[in-house]
Amino acid sequence: MILQLKNIFKWVQQGGQRVFLLKDINLEVAEGEFISIMGPSGSGKSTLLNVIGMLDDFNEGEYNFLNESVHTLKEKHRANLYKQYIGFVFQAYHLIDELTVYENLEMPLLYKKHSGSERKAMVADMLDRFNIVGKKDLFPAQLSGGQQQLVGVARALIAKPKLILADEPTGNLNSKQGQEIMALFKELNKEGVTIIQVTHSEKNAEYGKRIIHLLDGRQLKHAG
Amino acid sequence: MFKNYLKVALRNIWKNKVFSLINVIGLSIGLSAALVIGAMIYYDFTFDKFHQEGDRIYRVTSEFTSAEGNFYNSGVCTPLAEALKTAATGIEMVSPFFTNAPYRVENREMDKVFMEPRNVIYTDGDYFKIFNYNWLFGDGKTVLSGPNEVVLSENRVKKYFPGIAPNKVVGKMLVYNDTVPVKVTGIVKKFEDRSDLIFEEFISIRTLGTEGIQQMIGDNWNSTSSASQLFIKLEKNAAVVPIQKLLEDLAREHRDKEDLVYNQGRIFHLQPLNDLHFNTDYGTFDYNRSQASKPVLISLACVALFLLLLGCINFINLNTAQATQRAKEIGIRKTLGSSRKQLVFQFLGETFLLTMAATLVSLFLSSWLLRLFADFMPEGIGFGLFGSPVLIVGIIMLLLALTFLSGFYPALVLSYFKPVSVLKNQILPGNDKGSLRKYLTVFQFMIAQVFIIATLLVGKQIHFLMTQDMGFKTSAIAYVQTPYNERSMDQKLRFEAGLKAIPEIQTVALGGNPPASRSTNSRGVIYRDGEKEIYSELQLLFGNSEYQKVYRLKLLAGRLPLNDTIHEYVINSTFMKNLGFKEPQEAIGKRLGEGKSSYAIVGVMADFYQRSLRTNIKPMALIGDWSRDQYSQFDTFHMVLGDDASTWAAAMESIEKVWKSVYPEYDFDPRFMDDTVKRFYEQERKTSVLLQWATGLAILISCMGLLGLVIHTTERRTKEIGIRKVLGASLVQLNLLLCKEFLILVGIAFAIAVPLAWWGLNNWLQDFAYKTDLSWWIFLLSGIVMLLIALAIISVRTMVAANANPIKSLKTE
């Protein structure tokens, strides 16, 4: 098992009242799973994903990640944990505008203290695999949305994470580009990478082996 | 990693060209000021630091206390040296020296004469044991022990014995003051490091003989001449206190009886060598140079500090203002594994790049500034000083400090962003950060405002001083002092006759100093009125009957002295009041002094300023040349030229011709009374120029920062402006909306600056006996100036924003 959420609650204080963003979420994810999270807008999908990715806090409940209890960890340890095991893919790509494709890909490795030659090899590998060698010296603004998301996925993968979290990875793409990304995810999943994605599209959700439905921060039980 | 940071940094700097430029320019202005001022401070603080065991070397000085205040004298009475030699334990060396230079040096062998050599002292061998000179010839241990010996500097050797090899010069003779033959027994190098010991010619003190000393200086405990000075060197580990105690005892033991009567006293001080350069009470040995002043250096350092702070504030403000733009990058970096520390270092690194750039720019700027301000600074200050290791290390430290100061806070703010909120585009410009920016902007403008007020007021005070009627005629008057060593009356009369023949000269007077001058001559006088006895320090002004006409001194009652040498006083009304008379007429006929030396007051003249308006009017008397037989006080000719200034050049030429015929050996050095008055205010004028610069720079830096903030705000609010415009807001309304935010800040800065400036300037004005008002309009004017400048800066930018086509801005959002 890669991670386990037990009775997770998250709320914000608004006008003296608690507004719940997540209510009693229980989730177990085994290694090698491919999970899709669905639900209407505002139902808390992104919030849940951010909690899983340790980018966001929760107020109550337990969260174990690879046998570490996240809720008791210090900020720094938590950062080390997700730095090492988790890759993020965002709807808005979130590439650094001031860096070229090559440099964007290289960046996660820089934070992990790989040697120069190692980095070169790994980046070259990724460029190759995603067929973007020719684009390596371009800046994000010079790429199409699909290409940017390709780079985003490549960047998430480069440090060889165990878990990939993708928040509407195809949300800004046309359907053909979306298909390509989904195919890529499927392939990755075959190679053993665990994937959790948020999506609005039934079709894309079908790529996952399990679908979790959220409504108003609450998990709908019947799903599977 | 580093390369990655560098790349991002450079691309970011490039992307935000305007902000980067503002940051670099602002910082480099502050830095250049700091470099120039730092060089000045370094220069002045490194005088006489190189002497071995310099912390054990002291100059002994005198302070005289009396009811009227304390007077300082860099010299001591001559017997003190001997007393210290015999009585003291703890003193290793005692070296008296006299700074009266001989007026004439002759190299008879080569038939060369040199007039009035400078930097000559009479001293003994101990001087060279206290101060280690580099000996080219001769032996520092035995030299100057006998009479008629002289040690010369290398330069003097070249001057007195041109073309002769230095080793041949030792043993040759010079003749001083026509009669004293002296043998060259040593040659030293002048100190290569900065030193106030600028002596070049050392004559053995025994050359003077006891009689010579008695004549020149006086040899009793009660006469103190600033020319008779004393260096001592303490023994190793010797305490200062017992020696100070001994000096107290000596002063008490040899107290003058009269001093007791008038409750006056004397204190001997031990002045440490490193105090020499700064202590204006005692001065240095170089009279050509105004002395370094610690308060001035400190206020300069403050100016530099303020300018640097202003630059740093721009940095902080603009970088935190831009935070939203960097937020995305920060969020991504964090999700990809960057720690907060790494981010802080990244941003500090970026700041470092900019401060580096600023430093390079400021090195160029400061070399230019140093040349620009050459008149203001001692000769030795130049760009070359920056080669010294101390300053290099200082610059590097400053660079790091600046980086830290201006980069740390923005780095903290930026690195604090939570990745999730960043990526959700949730960071609204947080309120707290915005308000810090406001505080800093207020601080900037407050400083600029204080500078503006100070500039205006100092300008007003100088104007007041310069235009204030001195109480005597100052325009179209020239004076020239006859050579100090040519005191014969015949020559003076010949010169006078020559002057009178020049048609451009209307009146010629013979006398001492002009009515206002830096040098004063005063003596204590006693006035007895029945049982009442008034003792007063009386300044003396020497002049013949024409003198009063030349300067248009107003006679309130009585008459002028009957002739040049008769012993009669014409007192000023301040003194008259001090003596207790209400009406000038009452003072006429009263006598000053006792017994044989009591003389009558024959006239009362109106008060005039005897110096700058910084000092009060002192009791004064105009008298004739009373001791003409022994020592004539009439040594200066005062001339009234025509009112037409264009004729003066011709007049001066004629005067010089007459001079050359009477005093062919001496340089002609005429002065104008107007210039003399102006020179009283040299310090104030320097302050004023400096303030103008500081003000200009402070305004410039602050306004650049303001411009940056305005650009940022208008960019951020483009959408809002667009919407408002579509909804029908007018240009003026939009402008007002945009300006309001900033004008409020300028207003707050003004409110804080006014009391601060008032307090500071009020203090400054206390130095002047006569001062201009701290008028309200100065504050108002300066506020308006600041407001207009800020408004101009703001509206340039807001006009563009408000004029923009709303459809465009809304589309791109």
Ligand SMILES: Nc1ncnc2c1ncn2[C@@H]1O[C@H](COP(=O)(O)OP(=O)(O)OP(=O)(O)O)[C@@H](O)[C@H]1O
């Ligand atoms: N910091 C916050 N303070 C208050 N409410 C918040 C905060 N963050 C999120 N919310 C609310 O929580 C709810 C869930 O938000 P979330 O972004 O998780 O929705 P989502 O399911 O991802 O929606 P979408 O499909 O539109 O992306 C929303 O109603 C949102 O308004």
Ligand SMILES: [Mg+2]
């Ligand atoms: Mg969402």
